[in-house]
Amino acid sequence: xxxxxxxxxxxxxxxxxxxxxxxxxxxxxxxxxxxxxxxxxxxxxxxxxxxxxxxxxxxxxxxxxxxxxxxxxxxxxxxxxxxxxxxxxxxxxxxxxxxxxxxxxxxxxxxxxxxxxxxxxxxxxxxxxxxxxxxxxxxxxxxxxxxxxxxxxxxxxxxxxxxxxxxxxxxxxxxxxxxxxxxxxxxxxx
Amino acid sequence: xxxxxxxxxxxxxxxxxxxxxxxxxxxxxxxxxxxxxxxxxxxxxxxxxxxxxxxxxxxxxxxxxxxxxxxxxxxxxxxxxxxxxxxxxxxxxxxxxxxxxxxxxxxxxxxxxxxxxxxxxxxxxxxxxxxxxxxxxxxxxxxxxxxxxxxxxxxxxxxxxxxxxxxxxxxxxxxxxxxxxxxxxxxxxxxxxxxxxxxxxxxxxxxxxxxxxxxxxxxxxxxxxxxxxxxxxxxxxxxxxxxxxxxxxxxxxxxxxxxxxxxxxxxxxxxxxxxxxxxxxxxxxxxxxxxxxxxxxxxxxxxxxxxxxxxxxxxxxxxxxxxxxxxxxxxxxxxxxxxxxxxxxxxxxxxxxxxxxxxxxxxxxxxxxxxxxxxxxxxxxxxxxxxxxxxxxxx
Numbered sequence: 001x002x003x004x005x006x007x008x009x010x011x012x013x014x015x016x017x018x019x020x021x022x023x024x025x026x027x028x029x030x031x032x033x034x035x036x037x038x039x040x041x042x043x044x045x046x047x048x049x050x051x052x053x054x055x056x057x058x059x060x061x062x063x064x065x066x067x068x069x070x071x072x073x074x075x076x077x078x079x080x081x082x083x084x085x086x087x088x089x090x091x092x093x094x095x096x097x098x099x100x101x102x103x104x105x106x107x108x109x110x111x112x113x114x115x116x117x118x119x120x121x122x123x124x125x126x127x128x129x130x131x132x133x134x135x136x137x138x139x140x141x142x143x144x145x146x147x148x149x150x151x152x153x154x155x156x157x158x159x160x161x162x163x164x165x166x167x168x169x170x171x172x173x174x175x176x177x178x179x180x181x182x183x184x185x186x187x188x189x190x
Numbered sequence: 191x192x193x194x195x196x197x198x199x200x201x202x203x204x205x206x207x208x209x210x211x212x213x214x215x216x217x218x219x220x221x222x223x224x225x226x227x228x229x230x231x232x233x234x235x236x237x238x239x240x241x242x243x244x245x246x247x248x249x250x251x252x253x254x255x256x257x258x259x260x261x262x263x264x265x266x267x268x269x270x271x272x273x274x275x276x277x278x279x280x281x282x283x284x285x286x287x288x289x290x291x292x293x294x295x296x297x298x299x300x301x302x303x304x305x306x307x308x309x310x311x312x313x314x315x316x317x318x319x320x321x322x323x324x325x326x327x328x329x330x331x332x333x334x335x336x337x338x339x340x341x342x343x344x345x346x347x348x349x350x351x352x353x354x355x356x357x358x359x360x361x362x363x364x365x366x367x368x369x370x371x372x373x374x375x376x377x378x379x380x381x382x383x384x385x386x387x388x389x390x391x392x393x394x395x396x397x398x399x400x401x402x403x404x405x406x407x408x409x410x411x412x413x414x415x416x417x418x419x420x421x422x423x424x425x426x427x428x429x430x431x432x433x434x435x436x437x438x439x440x441x442x443x444x445x446x447x448x449x450x451x452x453x454x455x456x457x458x459x460x461x462x463x464x465x466x467x468x469x470x471x472x473x474x475x476x477x478x479x480x481x482x483x484x485x486x487x488x489x490x491x492x493x494x495x496x497x498x499x500x501x502x503x504x505x506x507x508x509x510x511x512x513x514x515x516x517x518x519x520x521x522x523x524x525x526x527x528x529x530x531x532x533x534x535x536x537x538x539x540x541x542x543x544x545x546x547x548x549x550x551x552x553x554x555x556x557x558x559x560x561x562x563x564x565x566x567x568x569x570x571x572x573x574x575x576x577x578x579x580x581x582x583x584x585x
Contacts, residue, residue, distance in 0.1 A: 095440065
């Protein structure tokens, strides 16, 4: 998976890591938490950043989701799809009205805002276009294009009918395409 | 649209590449230390309270006192009591942040000032800055109900941690059963207890009430609803019991299972029978006295309030002072109309009506009516009945 490769870009693999269990293998083999974290943290953060429009908050939310996953890791590793669980929790946190976050990183993250690399033009255009979408449509396109989820998978996570997801995707796509085209035309005229 | 799809794939891929480089994960070690720290804080918090497991009595509806309060807990049971004087021990020397877990224990709910969802049509129940009472309370208090085994914990919004579900009762003087609501609570980022929303409240157009609830592993809440039991104290049948399931949909709780209400019962229907009015011998003033009895039965499905109407006859005067069961409404020339206490469905009651007469009129027949009263005391056009009776002298 492309995402997994990118996750290892600047991190050396931990020494003595255990291989992930093969299909049909012993179900009691432990999935290594650190490995799982490195495999999925960035991808999840990018999804939430696209949705919330705030990279640092997305990082905090993702870190919080991994904390909740770690708290029940012994159970989670027996799920068919632990990633689906963490993803759902992360997204529910992003949508939650309470934002019950108390990670130590929150304070530090805000400190770093001045030092992070500036956004590229690509990022700005898409972020701006995404903020114009209603939350349902925005969620659907982000889950589809960034999380690579099928309509069925999105319907399952969002607990709505597949027809609803298709409708959200359809409208989200059209709106995005329109906004991005206008933006391109503006830039060309620029 | 296929065109757009490809372009969008490209845009998102470029977005992803650009953003992924900017992500700075805190790392799995930070996850472990956070989780360890929270576990220590949780242990410290529970260690400060003296918790005794109480086998909460199942308070049947018939056992509720007349004023709506529960009978007192059996002697010897202990409620969790927060330390009022002693400082809470902390695990670390640095200032302990207030717990942010949504798993709020009963004691914390009882000390907090809560903003509650609206109760329903009854405007007298408080919603702002409410301090819950435990056990006995005064009219106007909101009680944290104990009969359903206290607060429950379940993850209702899928954020990976549990929230708190509690059944609240508004203590009123004249509403039986008292208004109830099931509320979900959480803590916000500062540790303050906040209300997520109302899971459900009983329908108010029928005398139904929440008997118990259970939380399901999938985050739904299942509530057992009873219809007001018959006044003779017998247990509800399956026709008077329902299960309703609710789930958080992201913005509010919605019902996802079970019927939404009890079927509307058949309206009240009254029938009447009467004995003859028989006068005895005249007294020293020449007055004859007599009584008749009237039996009213409610054969319908709902409670109804009967109005009894006697014909207005010069020869037969109602002895009103003795009509204690029937409150006078009108007198001649419309007929003697009086109102009796409401009659529950299936119930029958007999009333005695004394009369006197100054004359020696010959025997006659008369008609007595019973009708259903509306809220203003007027007779409804249907559901009533009438019967004839004989008026005669014994000697």
